[in-house]
Amino acid sequence: MSTAELIAEQLRSAILTGTLAPGEQLGEAEIATRFEVSRGPVREALQRLVSEGIAHSVRHRGIFVPELTLTDMVDVYRTRAAIERGAGRLILAGDRDAAWRALGRPLQAMTRAADRADATAVSNADQIFHEVFVDAADSPRLARAMRTLLVETRICLGELQTTYPDLAEQVREHEDWRETIRTGTPEAMDAVISHHLDDAVQRLQEKLASS
Numbered sequence: 274m275s276t277a278e279l280i281a282e283q284l285r286s287a288i289l290t291g292t293l294a295p296g297e298q299l300g301e302a303e304i305a306t307r308f309e310v311s312r313g314p315v316r317e318a319l320q321r322l323v324s325e326g327i328a329h330s331v332r333h334r335g336i337f338v339p340e341l342t343l344t345d346m347v348d349v350y351r352t353r354a355a356i357e358r359g360a361g362r363l364i365l366a367g368d369r370d371a372a373w374r375a376l377g378r379p380l381q382a383m384t385r386a387a388d389r390a391d392a393t394a395v396s397n398a399d400q401i402f403h404e405v406f407v408d409a410a411d412s413p414r415l416a417r418a419m420r421t422l423l424v425e426t427r428i429c430l431g432e433l434q435t436t437y438p439d440l441a442e443q444v445r446e447h448e449d450w451r452e453t454i455r456t457g458t459p460e461a462m463d464a465v466i467s468h469h470l471d472d473a474v475q476r477l478q479e480k481l482a483s484s
Contacts, residue, residue, distance in 0.1 A: 277317035360410035372409035387440035
């Protein structure tokens with residue numbers, strides 16, 4: 274892995290986990306100092322993130338972690354719904370048991386995080402759950418599209434954290450999702466996915482309308 278790739282991976286991870294906050298500037302000089310490298314590989318790494326949509330460039334100002342409006346967030350979840358319904362259909366037509374087993378680990382992580390009232394860890398496990406779900410469809414293109422959206426989803430999850438006063442409710446929604454993979458019809462899978470993502474949109478709308 275080249276120096277630029279390594280820096281891009283570290284920055285990508287920091288954005289995905291919320292360590293780098295929405296709106297935060299990604300300054301070349303500061304990043305070069307942090308990684309003890311010249312600005313060349315830093316510049317290359319930042320351009321990679323811009324091309325991936327993980328960062329955005331503002332003319333004459335610099336490169337920043339994306340900030341999403343409510344309209345952006347709604348669009349993220351509606352697009353995700355289309356991707357995840359497609360993934361669900363492929364999963365139910367394939368190896369349901371393998372997908373069900375694969376989702377066990379992120380669901381366990383979510384449950385443990387909810388038990389200790391760690392909303393950030395619940396959000397992290399939530400994101401992994403959905404990434405694993407789409408990966409289980411065995412469609413590289415769906416998976417690639419989902420990973421792009423998950424960057425923006427992470428920003429949405431930061432907003433959603435305070436909308437679940439009972440983190441166990443968030444866990445139960447994902448337990449229902451996982452069980453539908455094993456026992457449900459394609460129509461039931463569509464309904465679970467639509468309900469879950471529509472609920473996220475409603476929570477975001479209500480939170481941002483009251484702020």
